[in-house]
Amino acid sequence: MFSTEKSKENTIPQCISPYAITKYASEKYLDNYANTYGFKYTVLRDATIFGSRHN
Structure with missing residues (x-):
């Protein structure tokens, strides 16, 4: 996915x-x-969520 570094909205x-x-x-x-x-x-830009019901 995208780089994990923190960035500003316009980066x-x-x-x-x-x-x-x-x-x-x-x-x-x-x-x-x-x-x-x-x-x-x-x-x-929603994050991918993994939980207990994720297959």
């Missing part, structure tokens, strides 16, 4: 896996689309 991620690259690319596509058509959006 460009250092993608270290193909999965992270596709997630970041999707955010950039959304950003471009929003700027082109003039709307606001929010990206939630």
